Amino acid sequence: MLLQVLGTAAGGGLPQWNCACPGCSGARAHPHWRRRHASLAVRADRDRWYIVNATPDIGDQIESVAGLWPGPEPRRTPVAGLVLTDAELDHTLGIARLREAKSLEVLTTAPVCDALLTKLRLGEVLGPYTRLGWRDLPLDRPVPLTPGSGVEISAIPVSGKRPRYAAGGPGGPDDGAWVVALRLTERATGTTALYAPALAAWPPALHRAATEADCVIVDGTFWDDEEPRRSGISARTATGMGHLPIDGPGGTARLLAPLTGRRLYTHLNNTNPLVDPAAPQHKVLAELGIEVAADGMVIEP
Numbered sequence: 001m002l003l004q005v006l007g008t009a010a011g012g013g014l015p016q017w018n019c020a021c022p023g024c025s026g027a028r029a030h031p032h033w034r035r036r037h038a039s040l041a042v043r044a045d046r047d048r049w050y051i052v053n054a055t056p057d058i059g060d061q062i063e064s065v066a067g068l069w070p071g072p073e074p075r076r077t078p079v080a081g082l083v084l085t086d087a088e089l090d091h092t093l094g095i096a097r098l099r100e101a102k103s104l105e106v107l108t109t110a111p112v113c114d115a116l117l118t119k120l121r122l123g124e125v126l127g128p129y130t131r132l133g134w135r136d137l138p139l140d141r142p143v144p145l146t147p148g149s150g151v152e153i154s155a156i157p158v159s160g161k162r163p164r165y166a167a168g169g170p171g172g173p174d175d176g177a178w179v180v181a182l183r184l185t186e187r188a189t190g191t192t193a194l195y196a197p198a199l200a201a202w203p204p205a206l207h208r209a210a211t212e213a214d215c216v217i218v219d220g221t222f223w224d225d226e227e228p229r230r231s232g233i234s235a236r237t238a239t240g241m242g243h244l245p246i247d248g249p250g251g252t253a254r255l256l257a258p259l260t261g262r263r264l265y266t267h268l269n270n271t272n273p274l275v276d277p278a279a280p281q282h283k284v285l286a287e288l289g290i291e292v293a294a295d296g297m298v299i300e301p
């Protein structure tokens with residue numbers, strides 16, 4: 001299996017255009033601090049890739065990896081489609097950026113698809129430009145990433161948190177599937193990877209998948225639960241904002257520490273001390289055997 005990390009920042013990116021916090025200012029002073037919005041490309045077969053989450057940076061993210069460039073025919077692209085883990089704007093605005101496509105396949109769960117069609121009205125808005133083909137991303141039942149692909153994908157619900165633009169709608173049977181983790185399995189080798197850029201909880205099904213996975217890439221939005229309040233970006237805690245923190249008694253570091261596969265954090269908010277490459281928190285994670293994903297990283301679980 002081949003995974004290409006296209007971005008590792010939470011919503012806003014690093015730096016965020018209207019922010020002068022130490023992280024964003026640091027990224028302006030030191031270009032190597034910069035991070036694009038969290039995204040991952042997964043190779044479905046020799047020359048077809050799926051991009052997990054369509055961020056506002058998706059055009060630059062495709063250009064940053066030669067394997068995603070079009071050719072040899074003028075309008076032939078190796079980008080076969082998109083997979084969405086949720087309906088948040090920083091994971092979906094990039095769909096409009098790809099409107100030059102003749103057609104665009106989008107794999108996602110029912111509530112996410114419904115929010116994009118009825119709240120963002122993507123079908124109506126993009127209809128005159130491209131044809132969006134929606135495919136259901138099944139929960140806990142693996143399906144080939146694309147017909148004939150050696151990579152299977154399934155979703156594990158991790159949160160019922162809706163994006164703000166879809167708040168307060170009627171509940172449905174799939175309400176737990178507003179945010180999912182993705183389980184990717186290479187059939188030939190049995191190698192598995194788990195990608196969960198947003199985690200509000202650590203349910204038993206996720207724990208099982210994480211324990212079995214050869215590589216786990218998870219939500220590292222906030223270092224600790226008080227970070228959003230302390231930095232003044234929110235009146236809520238990290239958990240209250242739908243992200244389990246890394247550190248502390250309810251944090252994910254202690255859940256990841258005993259696992260045997262490779263473990264990485266992604267989706268770092270600009271307030272997270274980890275955005276400074278010299279921060280002592282990197283050493284804390286390294287001692288637990290946990291890495292921080294970097295833009296451009298290639299992972300072969």
Ligand SMILES: [Zn+2]
Binds near residue numbers: 020022023024
């Ligand atoms: Zn900032």
